[in-house]
Amino acid sequence: MANKKLSTSYRKLKHKYEYLTLELEEVEEELHARSLAFKEAYDEYYDLLSDEEKFALKAAEKKRHRDLVEKECESEDELGHRTQEKELKKIYKEIAKQIHPDKFALRPEEIRKEKKALFQKVNKYYEDENLVGLESIAMNLGIEIDAPSEKHLELVENQIARTTNQLQNMTAAPAWEYGDARDETTKLRMMKTYFEALLGR
Secondary structure (H helix, E strand, C coil): CHHHHHHHHHHHHHHHHHHHHHHHHHHHHHHHHHHHHHHHHHHHHHCCCCHHHHHHHHHHHHHHHHHHHHHHHHHHHHHHHHCCCHHHHHHHHHHHHHHCHHHHCCCCHHHHHHHHHHHHHHHHHHHCCCHHHHHHHHHHCCCCCCCCCHHHHHHHHHHHHHHHHHHHHHHCCHHHHHHHCCCHHHHHHHHHHHHHHHCCC
16 A cells, blocks of 8 residues: 555656656746847847946956856766765666667667767766656666655655756746836836846946
8 A cells, every 4th residue: 555655656746747847848948038038138238338337247247157157066066976876876777788879889870879869868867866757768768667665756856846946047037037028118127227236236
């Protein structure tokens, strides 16, 4: 009975994650379109700045870029210590046995490219602790999947939390909020506020 309840909970979590993944794809596509419009408005407003303001803005952007790089490095350091779960390692190794690019070195180029792309996807899933993605690829390859455990649930819950956080960050981005503006006056006011924040005013 306990195993059945665990399996049901795991299926529900997988469906929730799969739904969030689809939503993430939609938001990424929409954010890209909004970012193009935001960049165009940004360039127009930038041209109105004085030389002194442009210089200050460039300095602020360099600092912002450094801060982002440092944050990404910290995340990568954390990731290097994080992917230690035996559940992930086991399924990753089983997949690698079948599709590692070295196994296809003498095969036609088209097959080599296909396996390389798939293996890169597998590596990304492994680094992201994306158990659902790894299991999906494993099943397509005919690899037997272990019955879900409490650890499986924890891994998928963590992935759901990370995906939810990604969605929140995207929809809080200036470009997203700019796209929500309904008229040019509001957009101009938002861009002015954005530049003032960058310049520390």
